[in-house]
Amino acid sequence: MKEYNYDVAVIGGGPAGVCAALAAARSGVKVLIVEQYGVLGGMSTMGQVAPWMTFHDMNGVQVVKGIAQEIVNRLTERGMCRGHVRDTMGETWSVTPFDNEGLKLVLAEMCGEAGVSLLFHTFVFGAETEDGHITALKAANKDGEIRICAKEFIDASGDGDIFAMTGCSMEKGREGDHLMQPCTTNFSMYGVDFVKIRDFMLAHPEDFHDKTDMTAMREEGALPDCISGFFDEWNRGQKELDMHILRERILFFRGIRDDIATINTTRLTAVDCTDADSMSKAEVELRKQVYQVAELLKKYVPGFEKAEILGVAPVVGIREGRRLVGEYMLTGDDLRAARRFPDDIAVYGYPIDQHHPDGAGFTQSTVAAYGIPYRTLLPKEIDNLLVAGRCISCDREAQSSLRTTPGVMAIGEAAGAAAAEAIKAGVSLKEIDVPALQALLKSRGAYLD
């Protein structure tokens, strides 16, 4: 059986996994990313999620820097990102529009430069453990079954596949019925007239989210970046086109070009990302919804008359899956208190943002910058596994904030650096010198103030 041997094996090449791999490799250890698809970026590429939100807290302080900012800089240099711009929706301080296609290229280049090995088209399905220690992960690809051996493993699968298969404590969904946030298939359209959209917004402010900030549109003629509303058009269109999507508004974003929009409006509830039957149904239903929403936009929404579909995410977008129950569970209360911890490895400020699991609408509340402690990355049961990304140890409220991309990138960077430090110091992940890790992250540009 083919066997791969590395210092650190990162499972999942999404934003958390890539940042983890880069951070570990830059510390001088041998790193492998194992990814089921043929591109890096996770939801930021395969899910056509854009823009990133948010690198700032609500006071405009940039709280995510480090590798995440480096990725933004790389993209911006190549015209693949517009940098951090104000959120016209008023929910966050900034959003960061970028090109999903360009990201695939840039992440692969960065991994190449850092010496990270990539094993694509490989799905990890099982683990061999001994006394709370992973000896190998089992994966499958065209070679058949293979073994992935490493000193340290990082679960950046988004869904917590590795901590689930190694028997770690975990939770999934809402207490009682275990429902999770709904799924969405994002898509993009070209030929969108954002000048017309801006003029309509200025003329009909009541048709948009009440926090929408139209100042720059009114005073400087700026184009909107985030549009949440078109309530009348959505309701009329749903009725007249006999559509039944559980959403009460249209949500879309201006892309890196002024005629491209990313549309985040399809929605399906009661999907379980850990159940392939459930996911198969979701793929079919949400693709149908994409074409329904595009038709509604063209018929009812000023600015979309001549727009056409540019791309549809190849896979359903998952907001929520399993959550680790690790050494510390970050909670919604911690976020509301803007709590900081002695072992913080990242700081974040995206709102608590829960799309309702069984209906239309969402609950959102702003938070001040809060800390994410190292202990939320540590499973209780396995000594050579760290968790990074949207499945770290937290409750559903905290997850609904830290799950967005800049947050998971910062968490990933810390996980990778921690794994490398453990190897270099010859200690277990639970024994690493956390102040030294924090100092290392800061020296590399991460924000931990």
Ligand SMILES: Cc1cc2nc3c(=O)[nH]c(=O)nc-3n(C[C@H](O)[C@H](O)[C@H](O)COP(=O)(O)OP(=O)(O)OC[C@H]3O[C@@H](n4cnc5c(N)ncnc54)[C@H](O)[C@@H]3O)c2cc1C
């Ligand atoms: C519809 C939707 C809209 C969103 N909107 C925004 C937004 O506007 N702005 C924002 O910043 N964030 C947004 N998010 C959140 C953000 O995209 C995700 O939470 C984020 O990508 C999570 O990163 P991750 O690295 O933890 O996981 P993912 O991005 O899910 O990456 C996990 C990776 O692991 C791989 N993988 C999984 N299991 C295995 C396995 N067993 N073997 C091998 N590989 C595996 C996957 O293929 C994937 O590449 C949105 C999410 C969704 C679903």
